[in-house]
Amino acid sequence: MPTYNFKAVTKTGLVVKNRVEASSKQSLMKSMKENNITPINVQQVSYTARKRYTPKKQKKNISNIDEIMKNVSTTEINRTPQRTMTTKEKINIYFEQTKKITSRDLVVFTQNFYLLKKADFNNIHALRTLIEGTENVSLRGIIEDILAGVEAGENMYTTMEYYSDVFPYIYVNMIKVGELSGSLTNSLQQAVEYLDDTAKLNKKIKSILIPNIAQFLLLFALLIVGSLVAIPTIQDIFEELGTTEELPALTVAFSDFIKGMITMWYIPLMIIAGIVAAIISYINTPKGKYNFHYFKYKMPIFGKLVFSLDFSRFSKAMLLNLKNGVRIQEALEVSKNVVKNYVMLSMIETSINNILVGTSWIEPFEKSGLCSYMSIEMLKVGMQTDLPEMMDKMVEYMESDIDNTLAKITKTLPQIMYIIVGIVLIFVVLVVLVPCIQVYMGNFLFSAYGV
Numbered sequence: 001m002p003t004y005n006f007k008a009v010t011k012t013g014l015v016v017k018n019r020v021e022a023s024s025k026q027s028l029m030k031s032m033k034e035n036n037i038t039p040i041n042v043q044q045v046s047y048t049a050r051k052r053y054t055p056k057k058q059k060k061n062i063s064n065i066d067e068i069m070k071n072v073s074t075t076e077i078n079r080t081p082q083r084t085m086t087t088k089e090k091i092n093i094y095f096e097q098t099k100k101i102t103s104r105d106l107v108v109f110t111q112n113f114y115l116l117k118k119a120d121f122n123n124i125h126a127l128r129t130l131i132e133g134t135e136n137v138s139l140r141g142i143i144e145d146i147l148a149g150v151e152a153g154e155n156m157y158t159t160m161e162y163y164s165d166v167f168p169y170i171y172v173n174m175i176k177v178g179e180l181s182g183s184l185t186n187s188l189q190q191a192v193e194y195l196d197d198t199a200k201l202n203k204k205i206k207s208i209l210i211p212n213i214a215q216f217l218l219l220f221a222l223l224i225v226g227s228l229v230a231i232p233t234i235q236d237i238f239e240e241l242g243t244t245e246e247l248p249a250l251t252v253a254f255s256d257f258i259k260g261m262i263t264m265w266y267i268p269l270m271i272i273a274g275i276v277a278a279i280i281s282y283i284n285t286p287k288g289k290y291n292f293h294y295f296k297y298k299m300p301i302f303g304k305l306v307f308s309l310d311f312s313r314f315s316k317a318m319l320l321n322l323k324n325g326v327r328i329q330e331a332l333e334v335s336k337n338v339v340k341n342y343v344m345l346s347m348i349e350t351s352i353n354n355i356l357v358g359t360s361w362i363e364p365f366e367k368s369g370l371c372s373y374m375s376i377e378m379l380k381v382g383m384q385t386d387l388p389e390m391m392d393k394m395v396e397y398m399e400s401d402i403d404n405t406l407a408k409i410t411k412t413l414p415q416i417m418y419i420i421v422g423i424v425l426i427f428v429v430l431v432v433l434v435p436c437i438q439v440y441m442g443n444f445l446f447s448a449y450g451v
Contacts, residue, residue: 004028006042024148025141043131044144101139101166107195109139110171114188123150123184142166155179170194170313173337180334183320190316204410212417219424224258226432231255234435251431293342297370301412305405306341307370312398313338314348315391322388329355343368372401 004025008016016037022028029039109130116126127147134140142163149159157176160167171191178187231251238247246252261268282288297307317335326334329352336348350364362379365371375394382390 004042004044006032007040008032009038009040011036025144029141041137042141044148101136101142103195103199105136105139106166106171107192107199109134109143110188110192110195114185114192117185117188123156139166169340170338174313174317176337177317177320177334181321181324181326183324186320190313190320194313201406204406205413208410208413208417212414212421215421216417216424219421219428223424223428223432226428226436227251227255227258228262230432231435247435248430251435254431290342290346293344296341297343301409301416305402305409307344308398308402308405310339310341310344311371311375312395312402314344315395315398319388319391319395322391328361328387332361343370 003019003021005019006017006028010016020028022031025042025044029042032039112130112133113126116129117123121129124147127143127150131140131143131147134143145162146156146159150156155176157172157179160172160175164172171194174187174191174194175184178184181187231247232255234247283292295303297303299306314335317338318331321331321334322328332348332352332355336345339345339348347364347368351361354363355361362376362383365379366376374397378390378394378397379387382388382394
């Protein structure tokens with residue numbers, strides 16, 4: 001059972017240090033919190049350090065953990081002088097424990113791990129080094145759990161799967177492919193590229209969408225407020241003065257529509273909720289999930305990019321296995337773990353079945369109509385010559401194709417957003433600004449006084 005050194009504070013402000021055995025760091029911290037002990041720092045003791053450890057004389061400010069666990073929940077620990085934690089200390093401890101693991105933390109961890117593996121560190125030595133250099137307490141605890149699993153003879157990805165909120169599905173399976181194929185260093189390099197590419201893509205899309213969505217929401221809010229406040233006010237003015245001028249038909253119709261929606265709000269809400277529930281229920285069925293995943297590959301603007309990214313990751317995983325002498329069938333079995341899309345998985349499964357019956361494993365990808373003609377031809381040529389070498393060239397071609405697709409998206413997306421915002425702006429002008437201009441010009445006064 002792993003041994004941990006910990007430093008903690010009791011409810012009365014007593015600082016406690018000790019070394020205990022626990023099944024995991026999380027279980028130890030949970031047990032301490034249940035007994036009103038606030039952990040400050042918990043670190044796993046390496047196996048070699050445990051062997052050298054000999055009990056030392058206990059210091060005055062250190063209490064035995066067993067005594068604390070027995071007594072802290074029922075009686076106060078009488079010790080003078082007792083120091084009460086300051087508000088600043090409490091805040092620092094709270095934020096230290098609840099500090100979130102950001103995508104940047106994960107990128108730094110993966111980059112450092114890759115560099116250590118490239119320097120021929122074994123997994124245990126690399127993880128111990130990373131623990132010492134990790135500032136985020138939450139991430140450090142997870143790495144300690146991964147280290148404990150590796151020291152117990154488990155693969156790293158088995159522990160990472162328990163932290164699915166930290167390690168993305170594709171990331172975990174990249175590590176899995178690397179461990180199973182014996183190419184963890186290359187897998188870590190791919191994981192770094194995956195995290196960097198994902199961050200860059202998200203940053204580009206956000207830089208395009210966020211300003212335009214903000215403009216859209218502001219215009220929409222102006223439209224609603226104008227329909228609810230400005231238009232009724234103008235109607236009251238016309239009625240009081242007895243003018244024959246009338247508001248534009250579009251303005252009156254939209255204002256009545258908004259009022260009706262507010263009065264009968266539960267009807268559109270129920271309709272929207274019903275549609276959303278029906279879509280979610282359908283997507284959760286096997287056929288619905290398959291169709292939804294197929295839509296991801298065929299949807300406008302982003303469809304080709306989504307498929308290219310999935311197929312590129314799958315091809316890189318295949319390449320790792322093939323370079324390590326793995327047979328095509330086994331390479332397909334292992335590499336399918338980096339893909340989550342049901343359409344891609346069905347193509348890979350069909351490809352594996354084709355190998356079993358003695359037909360071409362490339363055929364399912366060709367018949368899907370999703371793979372580019374160039375990629376299929378390169379695979380066919382590779383089967384006749386050197387498949388790993390040809391797949392290496394195909395991956396290079398696909399990366400270039402992904403860059404071109406991304407460039408087209410970043411060029412097209414702003415134009416689409418400008419069109420949407422422009423349509424809303426025109427609608428705002430017709431519905432709200434035209435009546436306001438009509439009042440500002442004062443033409444209605446002539447008809448009001450019979451001029």
